[in-house]
Amino acid sequence: MQKKRFLSQGIIILIALWLPTVVFSEEPEAISLLGKQLYRSALQGDLEQLQSNLNQAQTDYEQNPNDPELIIWLGRRTAYLWRYHDAIDIYSKGIATHPNYPKLYRHRGHRYISIREFDKAIADLEKAARLTENMPDEIEPDGAPNKHNIPRGTLKFNIWYHLGLAHYLKGDLENAMGAYLKCMKYSKNDDVLCATSDWLYMTYRRLGKDEEAVKILEPIHQDMEILENTSYHNRLLMYKGLKSPDELLNSENPDELSLATQGYGVGNWYLYTGNNKKAVEIFDKIIAGKYWPAFGFIAAEAELQRLSQTTTTTRIKPxxxxxxxxxxxxxxxxxxxxxxxxxxxxxxxxxxxxxxxxxxxxxxxxxxxxxxxxxxxxxxxxxxxxxxxxxxxxxxxxxxxxxxxxxxxxxxxxxxxxxxxxxxxxxxxxxxxxxxxxxxxxxxxxxxxxxxxxxxxxxxxxxxxxxxxxxxxxxxxxxxxxxx
CATH class of the missing domain: 3.40.50.1240 (Phosphoglycerate mutase-like)
Known part of the structure; x- marks a missing residue:
């Protein structure tokens, strides 16, 4: 456990008895797109179990440190505790010894997104895409499984999904569109179809491709088999007019992750319909929360950053x-x-x-x-x-x-x-x-x-x-x- 130096020994013992698995960090784990320092938090759920999983991953790795799969699991278990820089270091060391192992780039790229380093994420995910181009796809096991314990994503789905996301967050909508269209080829169940469709829909709307956006919604309906991506499903139903924005925002006791994910979709809906004031209100509410690794949280930062640049007028000389x-x-x-x-x-x-x-x-x-x-x-x-x-x-x-x-x-x-x-x-x-x-x-x-x-x-x-x-x-x- 890392402890802040200014805490007295007695206070440290008291905190340790109360939350024995909380990791304190003096250094920020990331800097938000709005310049705010972001620290590790205790919101991830069962911290004792997460720490136990990491300990087991460390033991497995030490027994066979050259196994790239064990390197990946050590990185994933580390990242689940919001230790993203440590996870990136683990993947980087793995890449040094396994430079052509695509999964290492896929996971490091994901964590570069978490710390808002989009260019590095894009480079890694493009490398992973090239390395897997002539490989068969494979199911990717979940480190944090859904309640049915049924993995829904594949390696190629996750590569293209996160690549599209990195481009989208950076504001490169053309390349985001291309990545999500590629991702559609690997979106073969309702959960991943909803995830890809949601981001592609928003990308189309930003590009003014409204007819293409409407077509994306055609296969979306209320009775889809959703095991984990309920927030994305709800957002798509809202875009179709089958749910109202208030239904998504007013769910009872929404957790921080759901607020970020569903809230971003609702905020974007208000942005599309010209209600910038309401959109900013929702985006501000999202970033006031603590679940800053959530994609919806990062996207809310990106929108607020862009809005701050576009809401002021510019006097033109020529x-x-x-x-x-x-x-x-x-x-x-x-x-x-x-x-x-x-x-x-x-x-x-x-x-x-x-x-x-x-x-x-x-x-x-x-x-x-x-x-x-x-x-x-x-x-x-x-x-x-x-x-x-x-x-x-x-x-x-x-x-x-x-x-x-x-x-x-x-x-x-x-x-x-x-x-x-x-x-x-x-x-x-x-x-x-x-x-x-x-x-x-x-x-x-x-x-x-x-x-x-x-x-x-x-x-x-x-x-x-x-x-x-x-x-x-x-x-x-x-x-x-x-x-x-």
Whole structure:
């Protein structure tokens, strides 16, 4: 037992008699995404049993220290006591002697997520995915089994699930989507199907892929065989409208883990539907708890971090024009091929008309998302102006807008003008980030349709101009809407 140096011997004895298995730690085990120091806690359940399991794992390992499975179990039993750095050290030593053993990377990657080191987690989990590519899948035994003592996950499921999670928490939604789609191949029972579906649904919603998100919910129903992932199942039922947010939040005496898991889903639901205030209230409640290793807890931190970056407005030095891509071809397949959806004949004609509007305007740069329809819209104008098209993540991902505006301010001044070719669900968020007042939303064509949580613009025949070089903001934060 580690004891704080400033505790007297008598107090130590008293505490030891009361909670003999509590591990005290002077050093934080992790730093939250919001900068808070996180310490080991006594919330994991039967601490005496967990310590006993670790002691047995240590004995087994010492009898055969070259067995990689025993190394893994020693690391897992150590991590169950929230000793994540110790567990990572155990896995790292195992990797030094077994550099091609994928399970070591899978488990170390998981624990890098626990301590918020997402890049290291991604590197490990990608390594595990490569090493298992030509291997058969296998059931992964549970260290903390469900009440039925039936393992539900497999090695490949856990690799891709945690890889998707690391990308999601980092805000890399495209790669999160790819990992979760891969994970779907290994989601062969209702528990793991619910876990994967939940994170993939949220990823789709963030990417504006609402139709794909709705399809993810099709196989979800109330009578699924759920042995352990009740929280994920409940979240999915809420997304389908079969449970209310209050039902998930108002369960009697929810434990800290359930609060983090179900609470994050509910908070996200409020975020999707435009109620940021309620979302922040729930996220704050989650991080006020003590179960900080929970994925929902980490995700709540990530949301609060992103919201702190996006809720403030940014004054833009250059003049910025925004245009939605031109009309796209209908009946295009969904999924990852959706990015390659081309323009239809009307869209091609509109793209060729765009240079007419800008014929007397000097552009310093043209930015676009990396989709066929936005690049095709920008191309005729780029040719006329002899400018390259620069792909910008902010033309596709709302979380990248703040950094992008800062980049524009560093590169350009009030005398410069830039064009962004983006999407119907991105234009509003650029305008709001630039300071568009809520009372100007109708005038600027922003809509709140019932079929999606996104704020959108409709139609293809408008350009938005943000001009904030004057000292005082006037006329809707310097935003005007122009028909072309």
């Amino acid at each position: 003049t910025v024009y925004l245009v939605r891509h031109a009309e796209k071809l209908a009946d295009w397949p969904h999924g990852r091929i959706g990015d390659y959806q081309p323009l239809n004949s009307a869209g091609v004609a509109r793209a060729e008309k765009l240079p007419d509007y800008f014929k007397d305007i000097t552009l310093s740069a043209i930015y676009s998302s990396n989709t066929t329809r936005t690049l095709h819209t920008a191309f005729p104008l780029a040719q006329k102006k002899e400018l390259k098209i620069t792909v910008a993540e902010a033309c596709k991902d709302t979380s990248a807008i703040t950094a992008f505006f800062q980049e524009l301010n560093e590169k350009f001044g009030p005398e410069d003008t830039v064009l962004l070719v983006t999407h119907s669900n991105l234009v509003p968020y650029h305008l709001m980030k630039a300071g568009l007042p809520k009372e100007c939303e109708d005038e600027m064509g922003l809509t709140h349709p019932t079929y999606t949580s996104w704020i959108l613009i409709e139609g293809y025949d408008h350009i938005w101009k943000i001009e904030q070089s004057s000292k005082q903001r006037v006329d809707c934060g310097g935003v005007t809407r122009i028909k072309y």
